Amino acid sequence: MTFVLSLVVGTLFAGAAYLMLRRSVVKLILGMALLSHGTNLLLFLMGDGVVKGMPPFVDEATGVTPTAAADPLNQALILTAIVINFGFTAFILALAYRANQAVGSDDLDDMVETDRL
């Protein structure tokens, strides 16, 4: 399972790199989204690897931690990362829309006003 998932992570990263190297702003944003998905999956693979584990809850009656509990920290990290990426994707979409209105083009090569002498 870990092997398959790492292939998926690699594919997502490759697709993201391809999309981000295109000149279109929309493709750039899609590339960023793919990249963040790849990263989230990578975080998921860290820790103890992908194993079937018990839910990581301490038994309230006995106070015993289950021995084969899944690592809850990865999920917490991914959840945080997903929320952050969601917010950023929303922001960058709005920004790209406004930039498209101001520049009148979706082409990154047309957005050179700030670099020109």
Added chain:
Amino acid sequence: MANHLFFPLLVPLVSAVLATLVSQRRVIARSIALAAVLFNLGYSIWLLLAVGATGRMVTQADDFAAPFGISLVADGLSAIMLALTSVMMLVTMLYSFSTVSPYRERYYYYPLLLLLLFGCGGAFLTGDLFNLYVWFEVLLVASFGLITLGGERGQLEGGLKYVVLNLLGSTSFLVGAGLLYGVAGTLNMAHLSERLGTLEHSGIVTAVAGFFLFAYSSKAGLAPLFFWLPASYHTPSIAVTALFGGLLSKVGIYALYRVFGTVFQRELAWLAPLILLVAGVTMVVGVIGAMAQVNVRRILAFHIVSQMGYMAMGLGLAGTVGLAAGILFMAHNIVVKTALFLIGGTAEHLSGTGELKQMGGMARREPILAGLWLLASFSLAGLPPLSGFFGKLGLIQVGLEQGQWLMVGVAAAVSLFTLFSMLKIWNEVFWKKAYVDQTGMPRASALLLAPSALLVALSIAIGFGASPVLNYSRYSAEQVFNTQRLVQDVCGSAGCEAVTSTAN
């Protein structure tokens, strides 16, 4: 437990919410923002003195024992950065009162500034690597708002580049943090430094360190990852440019110092030649890029890049003395860079343009402004007895001791070119006769001059009082490198590993 460490985070956060609620009433929003910044300033000066007297302060969120919960750690470096953040925020806020348009002020300018203060405070105080990532995102999202606030074409274009490149850096940071958790099983910086010291070393930790190096270098604008910086920093309003150029770009350097000084000490020894190479290239490329520019703020933006090289050099010298020189240089540079942006920005504000060709005659019209510019630019170039001299002197001394002749030569030569660029602005903006009609040009009010005067005075004070500042930066650099002491302070005298093994 030093629970007061939460105050510099809570106060800006609560005030940001309050300022959002009253954003239509400018005077109230301004007072709330100013009160929060003044509180943070007072607190951080107290923290600076207290950390200097008693050493590192630590608190655990929700009283979870150290490697499990989230630690807030304040040492000398954090205290310096926190104090400088508050000072810069104060001067830019004072400057915004007279320069930022009411339209922008109503659209949540002050709440965004306060959120930026919140994010910076968190980044400087956290003792947890993943938390550092989250704080970076907090300050990034506030900076995204500030850089695009106003929605002019240049801002949107520059903002897009700023956002994309910074998100790429953040992704790299996240990948690095994830892999490091996979390797070491912890993200607490103290625990990491303890574990990575004992871990059977394969190349993977070095590879992971590479992710962090990429992430922080791209945020700090080191070569070859600096292109977004001169493309975007000159587009927002002057106060925002000054804050970003002076302060925000240095957060990346702070993270480099913190993470490579504490967590990746062994990797730092490996990576030091690479960091030095990057530092040298950054210095040269930045200063040459500035020569070609003909706009005040763009010239200064390229000089940010060049100065970043000196700070990276402090890390590349890989030791306590090198880092101490780097910290001193960073403190000086935050002050002087903000001052230069404010002074050049004032000239731009008065002239109505930042193009050198259309400016001029400012020395006769505004002699105080011109005097401030001379002092600040000489300080940036490193002329004694201003603060820049001692910053560069420290770096060059350490470089000579380590026999890094080439690096020292580059650092000294780049200083000369920096002076050349500063004199170019001086000639074009202040000294030459104005060739355009300046009859309707407004005069600089005291409120426009006071913030930069304050900063120039601070730079002179650092220059004349260099010895206590240098001692404090040595003290902070020792704290960064002394991981044994860090582990004891954060996890107790037995160490973090003991805490986790008893919990199991």
